[in-house]
Amino acid sequence: MAHMNLLQAINHALVTAMSADDRVMVLGEDVGHFGGVFRATSELQAKFGQARCFNTPITEQGIIGFATGLAAQGQVPVAEIQFADYIFPAFDQIVNETAKYSYRSGGQFNCGNLTIRTPYGGGIAGGHYHSQSPEAFFTHIPGIKVVIPSNPYYAKGLLLAAIRDPDPVLFMEPKRIYRAAVGEVPEDDYTLPIGRAHVVQEGADITLVAWGAQVSIIQKAAAMAEAEGISCAVIDLCSLLPWDVNTVCASVKRTGRLLINHEAPITSGFASEIAATVQGECFLYLEAPIQRVCGLDTPFPLIHEKEYMPDEHKTLAAIKYAVHF
Amino acid sequence: MAIKERNHLQDIHATHDVHVIKNGLVDIPMLQLLDAQGNLLSQELDLWDEQTALRIFKSMHYIRILDERMVSAQRQGRISFYLACTGEEASVIASTAALSNADMVMTQYREQGVLAYRGYRTEQFMNQLLSNALDPNKGRQMPIHYGDKALNFMTVSSPLGTQIPQAAGYAYGQKMAGEAALTICYFGEGAASEGDFHAGLNMAAVLHCPVIFFCRNNGYAISTPAHEQFAGDGIASRGIGYGVNTIRVDGNDPLAVYLATLKAREIALTDNCPVLIEAMTYRLAAHSTSDDPASYRAKSEEQEWQFKDPIVRMQRHLQQQGWFDQTHIDEYCTTQRAEILQALKTAEVKPKTDISEIVTDVYQDIPAHLARQRDELIAHIKLHRKHYPATIMSNKD
Amino acid sequence: MQEFILPDIGEGIVECELLAWLVAEGDTIVEDQPVAEVMTDKATVQIPAMYSGVITKLHYQTGDIAKVHQPLFAMDVSGMNELNSVVHTPTYILSENDDLDTQRPTNMSMQRSGRQHKSLASPAVRRLAKESGIDINLIKGSGNKGRIMKGDVTSNLLEFVTRNASGPLKTAGQLTAESTKMRGLQAAMSKHMAHAWASIPHFTVSDECTVDNLLAIKQTLSAQFAQADIKLTLLPFMVKALSLAMREFPIINASVSQDGEAIEYHSSHHIGIAIDTPKGLIVPNIKDVQALSIYQIAQRIQELVKSAQHNQLSAEDLRGGTVTISNIGPLGGITATPIINHPQVAIVALGKIQRLPRFNEHDEVVGVNIMNINWSGDHRVIDGATMVRFNNAWMQYLTQPVAMLTHLR
Numbered sequence A: 001m002a003h004m005n006l007l008q009a010i011n012h013a014l015v016t017a018m019s020a021d022d023r024v025m026v027l028g029e030d031v032g033h034f035g036g037v038f039r040a041t042s043e044l045q046a047k048f049g050q051a052r053c054f055n056t057p058i059t060e061q062g063i064i065g066f067a068t069g070l071a072a073q074g075q076v077p078v079a080e081i082q083f084a085d086y087i088f089p090a091f092d093q094i095v096n097e098t099a100k101y102s103y104r105s106g107g108q109f110n111c112g113n114l115t116i117r118t119p120y121g122g123g124i125a126g127g128h129y130h131s132q133s134p135e136a137f138f139t140h141i142p143g144i145k146v147v148i149p150s151n152p153y154y155a156k157g158l159l160l161a162a163i164r165d166p167d168p169v170l171f172m173e174p175k176r177i178y179r180a181a182v183g184e185v186p187e188d189d190y191t192l193p194i195g196r197a198h199v200v201q202e203g204a205d206i207t208l209v210a211w212g213a214q215v216s217i218i219q220k221a222a223a224m225a226e227a228e229g230i231s232c233a234v235i236d237l238c239s240l241l242p243w244d245v246n247t248v249c250a251s252v253k254r255t256g257r258l259l260i261n262h263e264a265p266i267t268s269g270f271a272s273e274i275a276a277t278v279q280g281e282c283f284l285y286l287e288a289p290i291q292r293v294c295g296l297d298t299p300f301p302l303i304h305e306k307e308y309m310p311d312e313h314k315t316l317a318a319i320k321y322a323v324h325f
Numbered sequence B: 001m002a003i004k005e006r007n008h009l010q011d012i013h014a015t016h017d018v019h020v021i022k023n024g025l026v027d028i029p030m031l032q033l034l035d036a037q038g039n040l041l042s043q044e045l046d047l048w049d050e051q052t053a054l055r056i057f058k059s060m061h062y063i064r065i066l067d068e069r070m071v072s073a074q075r076q077g078r079i080s081f082y083l084a085c086t087g088e089e090a091s092v093i094a095s096t097a098a099l100s101n102a103d104m105v106m107t108q109y110r111e112q113g114v115l116a117y118r119g120y121r122t123e124q125f126m127n128q129l130l131s132n133a134l135d136p137n138k139g140r141q142m143p144i145h146y147g148d149k150a151l152n153f154m155t156v157s158s159p160l161g162t163q164i165p166q167a168a169g170y171a172y173g174q175k176m177a178g179e180a181a182l183t184i185c186y187f188g189e190g191a192a193s194e195g196d197f198h199a200g201l202n203m204a205a206v207l208h209c210p211v212i213f214f215c216r217n218n219g220y221a222i223s224t225p226a227h228e229q230f231a232g233d234g235i236a237s238r239g240i241g242y243g244v245n246t247i248r249v250d251g252n253d254p255l256a257v258y259l260a261t262l263k264a265r266e267i268a269l270t271d272n273c274p275v276l277i278e279a280m281t282y283r284l285a286a287h288s289t290s291d292d293p294a295s296y297r298a299k300s301e302e303q304e305w306q307f308k309d310p311i312v313r314m315q316r317h318l319q320q321q322g323w324f325d326q327t328h329i330d331e332y333c334t335t336q337r338a339e340i341l342q343a344l345k346t347a348e349v350k351p352k353t354d355i356s357e358i359v360t361d362v363y364q365d366i367p368a369h370l371a372r373q374r375d376e377l378i379a380h381i382k383l384h385r386k387h388y389p390a391t392i393m394s395n396k397d
Numbered sequence C: 001m002q003e004f005i006l007p008d009i010g011e012g013i014v015e016c017e018l019l020a021w022l023v024a025e026g027d028t029i030v031e032d033q034p035v036a037e038v039m040t041d042k043a044t045v046q047i048p049a050m051y052s053g054v055i056t057k058l059h060y061q062t063g064d065i066a067k068v069h070q071p072l073f074a075m076d077v078s079g080m081n082e083l084n085s086v087v088h089t090p091t092y093i094l095s096e097n098d099d100l101d102t103q104r105p106t107n108m109s110m111q112r113s114g115r116q117h118k119s120l121a122s123p124a125v126r127r128l129a130k131e132s133g134i135d136i137n138l139i140k141g142s143g144n145k146g147r148i149m150k151g152d153v154t155s156n157l158l159e160f161v162t163r164n165a166s167g168p169l170k171t172a173g174q175l176t177a178e179s180t181k182m183r184g185l186q187a188a189m190s191k192h193m194a195h196a197w198a199s200i201p202h203f204t205v206s207d208e209c210t211v212d213n214l215l216a217i218k219q220t221l222s223a224q225f226a227q228a229d230i231k232l233t234l235l236p237f238m239v240k241a242l243s244l245a246m247r248e249f250p251i252i253n254a255s256v257s258q259d260g261e262a263i264e265y266h267s268s269h270h271i272g273i274a275i276d277t278p279k280g281l282i283v284p285n286i287k288d289v290q291a292l293s294i295y296q297i298a299q300r301i302q303e304l305v306k307s308a309q310h311n312q313l314s315a316e317d318l319r320g321g322t323v324t325i326s327n328i329g330p331l332g333g334i335t336a337t338p339i340i341n342h343p344q345v346a347i348v349a350l351g352k353i354q355r356l357p358r359f360n361e362h363d364e365v366v367g368v369n370i371m372n373i374n375w376s377g378d379h380r381v382i383d384g385a386t387m388v389r390f391n392n393a394w395m396q397y398l399t400q401p402v403a404m405l406t407h408l409r
Helices: A005-021 A045-048 A060-073 A087-100 A135-139 A152-164 A213-225 A245-255 A270-285 A312-323 B050-075 B089-097 B110-119 B120-129 B161-175 B194-207 B235-241 B255-270 B297-305 B310-321 B326-349 B357-361 B368-383 C077-081 C123-131 C152-165 C184-199 C212-228 C235-248 C294-309 C384-399 C403-407
Strands: A002-005 A022-027 A054-055 A076-080 A115-120 A145-147 A169-174 A184-185 A198-201 A206-209 A230-237 A240-243 A258-265 A291-297 B102-107 B183-188 B211-216 B246-252 B275-280 C001-003 C015-022 C034-039 C044-048 C052-059 C063-066 C071-078 C202-210 C253-254 C261-263 C271-273 C275-277 C280-282 C323-327 C346-359 C365-378
Touching: A002 A005, A002 A152, A005 A022, A005 A045, A005 A076, A005 A152, A005 A184, A005 C271, A022 A152, A045 A054, A060 A076, A060 A087, A060 B089, A076 B246, A087 B194, A115 A152, A135 A145, A135 A152, A135 A240, A135 A258, A135 A270, A135 C044, A145 A152, A145 C034, A152 A169, A152 A184, A198 A213, A206 A213, A206 A245, A206 A312, A213 A230, A213 A258, A230 A245, A245 A258, A245 A270, A258 A270, A258 A312, A270 A291, A270 C123, A291 A312, B050 B089, B050 B110, B050 B255, B050 B310, B050 B326, B050 C044, B089 B110, B089 B183, B089 B211, B089 B255, B089 B275, B089 B310, B089 C271, B102 B161, B120 C184, B161 B183, B161 B194, B161 B211, B194 B211, B194 B235, B211 B255, B235 B246, B235 B275, B246 B255, B246 C071, B255 B310, B357 B368, C123 C152, C152 C184, C184 C280, C202 C384, C212 C235, C212 C365, C212 C384, C212 C403, C235 C271, C235 C294, C235 C323, C235 C384, C235 C403, C275 C294, C365 C384
Parallel strands: A022 A054, A022 A076, A076 A115, A115 A169, A145 A169, A206 A230, A206 A258, A258 A291, B102 B183, B183 B211, B211 B275, B246 B275, C271 C323, C323 C346
Antiparallel strands: A002 A184, A145 A240, A198 A230, C001 C071, C015 C034, C015 C063, C034 C044, C052 C071, C202 C365, C253 C261, C275 C280, C346 C365
């Protein structure tokens, strides 16, 4: 066991993966000698050589196209997109190529070895272009998986699982807690299952769901609710595509209430998918309307970041609304 | 480890006059080895052998017959869509002939000649075109979106240019795996306007990828002529900009294309670098069966290029070499025409793919939500069978 | 004779102009021979024949607009079968069973209530009502804008279900191992008891009640009541005495609010009587005991018992009770810990009357008729002392019925 922050856990996962399998390669902007703008890939080039950890020119479409071809050849690329805000030039490659590689060829070809890593999310005074949470766009793409860790233990286990998963995986890292999230992480090689949610705590009155950095927010809100006599179940979704419908629904059937929290704008955010599925599966158990505590439908603001964020206070207010409905 | 000192100006010297580099300053001539009559233009070069030449020639005939047959089939409503490569047979087939079978081929969609040369069987073409249960794509894609793992032919996708950076990555992987093989990537001059072209070439050069980028400059992108596609000197001039070794070739000269590709292959594998080949050719065909060129180009222009038909040029060359036998090729064409027609008829009555395949290959294993969607779909169809009479469902469901 | 259908030759076109026929009716043609030239907005194309044969009919004239997916021309292929490919057949042959549009999935049963308005209730509450066999539209909601809350359903459980009670319990004598789903009254009872036990902290207080004087009065008045066809028991006296005692201890005649934060005192004494029927235990109540005479109470009890036996109790009989008496004594038993009939706060179970030896005031052993009284109370709002004091007050009337005279109105 070692005490690590989220970044160190990610770096650890990369070292572990690259040591275990010669085919694992890391590429992206500034990931080489520099170690990445967040130091997630630090020392990898020194340890494994430039052929396996290298800088690319600034071209997200190129990075993902290149990595897709590399994966199709049989190598195991881990491609970094420096900020999720910059992933959009690669959207065509991801949607039309990466996600369809296997289906369109009847399974003759696949790029399942590909993992895309990208920091996402606000809380670092990043404004429009360093704070976005674009996960909803990608959950709408059949053929890829979307995974989001909330703490160092999950980051390492899920990243190793993503790298080894037979399908292409988008691994989104909550940058706000890169250093703030610390915990005990096993130093050996381990994976955690993709598609399985993590029940952080059980509760009786309402089920709270979030992922990434917002898990600690709903945990705060749960503690505040507890002080007022409301018992909250807290679920870290971990995977968004596929997502653990059974775990969430089993909890909602017990509590009768659901609240989903995400930074991304509320309209068509991933909470919509969860709410629609849960009301379909748990309709007769619902005691109150499903609550979505999310960002506003605006570009991510700078000076109004605090007010924009779906914080624990907004979450608590929604909890109480649901419980007293 | 000490950080390297680099001087990004080291290859640049100063000037004291305003030095404007004009477009077209670099002369990029077009390699031509056979004239229109099929005569060798240089006695110095290494020639190909008769077997290779004949195989190329027959493949060119074959693909032209297949194209004619399938355009006609589309007009008869037997397939929904087809795309012919008329006029570009030399560009594609002669370059394929210069490769190893281990080389990966990534194409745009007008390169069916690659498959013909590598031995894709007529029934295999037909199964994909008719989307029957034997289509390796399991009926998922439109006609002409072939893919064959055994022949190292990457499955075609419709978006333009996406294969270009993928080819660079694939080649990088081949290099890392120590394979004595490279990747060739075909695309048209129109696709070369896409961002993926620039991304792919730049990355291939910077990352030392053994890849041949083969541009079929055929003059048109649907209705858009080349002069509305770019202002520079073709696509070849861009190679220079990205630090990529570049060869321009007469795309309708099979021998030139063959030797250019051989050379490119040697350079790419020896130096682990990309090579750009721009083949100057002409799209005699319409863009596809949805297109009629009469509305955007003159018949006289087409006729001019018909005189440069690569099959005719090849025949003349074979005749020059004493390798041509009229009876033999006539028999070949007649047989192929009949076999192709028969294969079409056989393929079009074969059943389509079973409906349960609709959810396979999205992921390696079928996830729970897809299994459920499939089951609900099948249940629905069973309940309303008369509205879905053509659906193939195995009885065990 | 084969009709050639004009295909969609260009991604979703619906029609094209027939520019020219390249054959005439009566012409013998071969497979692939160009037959017509048509123009769409994308292209001008030639249509080749799929079969060899003789053209029998051209369906359009030059310049006409031909419709896609409609016949373009007809030809006779019958004389030249060996040259033609297999005629396309659909892959699935229709049978008589295919008209499944009339079939509906079996899990979809749609019963509409006759009411025009729709009750406001959350999905969870609706499910509870449905499982209890209650029509949610008949429940009066206590929530905002008449919204039906869970408590409205549970407090109405018994009264609705007993009226629709169906099916006897398992009869004695059968010794089989099986599992039967609880339905109707049984299910409602089960839920009602569970809810009461879960939401009310019960405590029990017991005492012995000397009923000799009560028995004497009954003896005295029996004949008079019999004339009115009423079989007199001790119960009417006990009911009236209960009402008198509750005047002094109104907490016994109260309820705790839904949110558990208020005590609701009821002005009327609607005293419930547990009645054993073949279908199970039913608890109708006597309305406004505070305003009834013992005679009226006795009458009412008799009516209710008869109605219960014949399953004719009304909803009104079953709802609104404020306290309950459960007289199990006639069957047996001494001590009991009855479960409160939520949303009431107290219930009394009466044990059997036993003739027992007791010391009198002179230390002599005398034979006394004793009935055990067992109260369960809601400990949220009733403490032990209050319960005992109240029971003492009640027993005062039971042991010395003449004391009731002082409160006669």
